[in-house]
Amino acid sequence: MANWFRGRNGRQDDGAASRAPVVDEASVRTALRDVRDPELGRDLISLNMIRDVRIDGASVAVTVALTTAGCPMKHRISGDITDRLKMLEGVEDVAVDFGEMTAQDRQNLMVSLHGEATELAPAFTEESKTRVIAVVSGKGGVGKSTVAVNLAAALERAGKSVEILDADVYGSSIPVMLGALEKPNVVEGVIFPIESPTGLKFISMGNFVSEGQAIIWRAPIVNKALTQLMRDVYWDEPDFIVVDMPPGTGDVALTVAQMIPKAEALVVTTPQADAARVAAKAGKMAVQAHLKVIGVVENMAYAECPDCGKELRIFGGNGGESVATELASKILGRIPIQPDASGEPGNALYEEGSAPARAFDEVAASIAAVKVRKKLRVL
Numbered sequence: 001m002a003n004w005f006r007g008r009n010g011r012q013d014d015g016a017a018s019r020a021p022v023v024d025e026a027s028v029r030t031a032l033r034d035v036r037d038p039e040l041g042r043d044l045i046s047l048n049m050i051r052d053v054r055i056d057g058a059s060v061a062v063t064v065a066l067t068t069a070g071c072p073m074k075h076r077i078s079g080d081i082t083d084r085l086k087m088l089e090g091v092e093d094v095a096v097d098f099g100e101m102t103a104q105d106r107q108n109l110m111v112s113l114h115g116e117a118t119e120l121a122p123a124f125t126e127e128s129k130t131r132v133i134a135v136v137s138g139k140g141g142v143g144k145s146t147v148a149v150n151l152a153a154a155l156e157r158a159g160k161s162v163e164i165l166d167a168d169v170y171g172s173s174i175p176v177m178l179g180a181l182e183k184p185n186v187v188e189g190v191i192f193p194i195e196s197p198t199g200l201k202f203i204s205m206g207n208f209v210s211e212g213q214a215i216i217w218r219a220p221i222v223n224k225a226l227t228q229l230m231r232d233v234y235w236d237e238p239d240f241i242v243v244d245m246p247p248g249t250g251d252v253a254l255t256v257a258q259m260i261p262k263a264e265a266l267v268v269t270t271p272q273a274d275a276a277r278v279a280a281k282a283g284k285m286a287v288q289a290h291l292k293v294i295g296v297v298e299n300m301a302y303a304e305c306p307d308c309g310k311e312l313r314i315f316g317g318n319g320g321e322s323v324a325t326e327l328a329s330k331i332l333g334r335i336p337i338q339p340d341a342s343g344e345p346g347n348a349l350y351e352e353g354s355a356p357a358r359a360f361d362e363v364a365a366s367i368a369a370v371k372v373r374k375k376l377r378v379l
């Protein structure tokens with residue numbers, strides 16, 4: 001504990017007798033609830049990382065127990081603590097010391113992050129407040145992934161916390177769409193969602209394989225991998241998890257639907273009759289797996305005439321209406337064709353206020369307005 005009271009400015013206590021504290025320990029601990037571990041996403045107090053608080057006059061020193069002594073986030077944590085504690089009235093110097101968690105501490109931490117050894121992470125259980133929106137489609141290429149990421153962004157704009165699970169293992173496009181191709185952090189067997197440049201958190205099998213590498217696993221292996229994503233990823237029990245489902249009515253889509261019976265299916269179609277026919281089938285499969293169909297999104301519904309602003313129905317058909325009727329559901333949104341915001345890596349999100357973004361805001365508002373009855377957590 002040498003250098004105990006050394007602040008960021010490097011000033012050191014000269015060993016003088018202790019002085020009357022300007023704050024008490026409870027205020028320091030309350031303030032530290034605002035400081036999050038950048039990797040684990042929770043505050044340092046609830047993670048039980050603050051081990052010691054010492055106050056001497058205007059100097060405060062804290063000891064932080066890290067999951068591993070070589071934690072690369074050390075400096076950031078130290079800076080965040082210093083900044084926060086210096087906001088307390090009277091505090092002039094802050095010193096941050098680091099220690100390491102014991103094996104038992106780490107075990108306790110994992111249980112608190114991850115729940116007991118249940119089949120799926122707490123967010124996917126019936127008792128959790130998290131609503132799971134499974135975005136399904138019949139045909140590939142109708143814009144299912146585009147809808148998934150833009151819906152997630154719209155829910156965030158509406159003030160909700162959101163994470164994305166890319167379950168479209170064979171065609172995972174979310175990492176490219178969000179411009180985040182890095183591998184996820186794995187701490188003590190827990191996988192942490194990746195944060196895209198815009199702040200959307202997601203996890204995708206695409207981040208575990210090298211870019212361009214095709215996934216050729218057979219269905220049982222894929223099912224196992226998906227189970228792992230729903231069990232071993234640290235889903236922070238956000239308000240919503242948006243799942244980009246595999247297209248169609250195949251084995252993998254069915255298994256995912258069966259694994260999360262509390263999920264609500266959002267069916268994506270384009271106006272064309274062939275897309276609508278298979279989209280309705282995919283919706284029925286979701287119903288068979290006991291998912292509730294929450295609504296239909298008609299993507300590429302029209303293009304806006306640049307001169308007169310009128311709707312130009314480029315594709316014939318009224319796919320959205322027919323899917324909604326067949327599934328006894330309703331259309332939550334019609335998304336216009338707007339090619340210039342899409343297609344480029346990291347550029348799949350429509351700009352806030354643009355016509356498609358506004359259409360997604362309406363979809364998000366309708367979904368957020370649904371009242372869901374959840375089971376009580378069994379203690």
Ligand SMILES: Nc1ncnc2c1ncn2[C@@H]1O[C@H](COP(=O)(O)OP(=O)(O)OP(=O)(O)O)[C@@H](O)[C@H]1O
Binds near residue numbers: 336338
């Ligand atoms: N409203 C839209 N306007 C213009 N282009 C769009 C729109 N929606 C999607 N697209 C484009 O269509 C293509 C397919 O979209 P996307 O990848 O979202 O479809 P998907 O149904 O998820 O496909 P897959 O099942 O093959 O993954 C992409 O290039 C995307 O940018």
